[in-house]
Amino acid sequence: MVEDEHKIAAAIKQGLVQEKFAVDVEYDADSGLGAALNETYDVMIIDRMLPGSMEGLGICQEVRKKGIHTPILLLTAKDLVEDRVEGLNSGADDYLVKPFSFEELLARLRALLRRPSETTSNKLVVGDLSLDTVSYEVRRSGKAINLSSKEFSLLEYLMRNPGRVLSKDNIISHVWDFDADILPNTVEVYMGYLRNKIDKPFNGPGLLHTRRGFGYRLGE
Secondary structure (H helix, E strand, O other), X not given: OEOOOHHHHHHHHHHHHHOOOOOOOEOOHHHHHHHHHHOOOOOEEEEOOOOOOOOHHHHHHHHHHOOOOOOEEEEEOOOOHHHHHHHHHOOOXXXXXXXXXXXXXXXXXXXXXXXXXXXXXXXXXXXXXEEEOOOOOEEEOOEEOOOOHHHHHHHHHHHOOOOOOEOHHHHHXXXXXXXXXXXXXXXXXXXXXXXXXXXXXXXXXXXXXEEOOOEEEXXX
């Protein structure tokens, strides 16, 4: 998220963290562009009016020029039709006018997150394992599984990339905040927690696989 008003940024981040998101925040256009070009994100929230060498539209344009297709939600106080058209033409995928409700912001983010993975519902399914991103229900073979907030975020990321081998660095960058205190074996520990909950209690084939030296894969 790139938002120069610290109170707004803090409120949005707090709400998103409670909804199981990992959030990095920058407060000016140049830092925001640097993060957007050098880190891998699932979605970007960019304020239109920012301090620095460009405004939010400039960040959108530069990101698209570099071939980065990460969904972008543009925040703005400008609500004229021509302003919305300009924002969308700059490379943004959606446009939200201030003031807005957090519930609408969250709904729009979830809609954007469904696009890249071609997921058309709030439910992710791998084999007999399902995860609902709205109700936070996780089930395997119809049986409910209770997960902690971070376990849920980790499983959601794995389920958005079924069959793909994900490295520890890749997992950390998507599941933990940039400034989180991550120990070398943190990912291994949480993978162990997940395996104990989604694999070991069930008779079916294991879904969580370790690829020594490469990372982890979720799939049948």
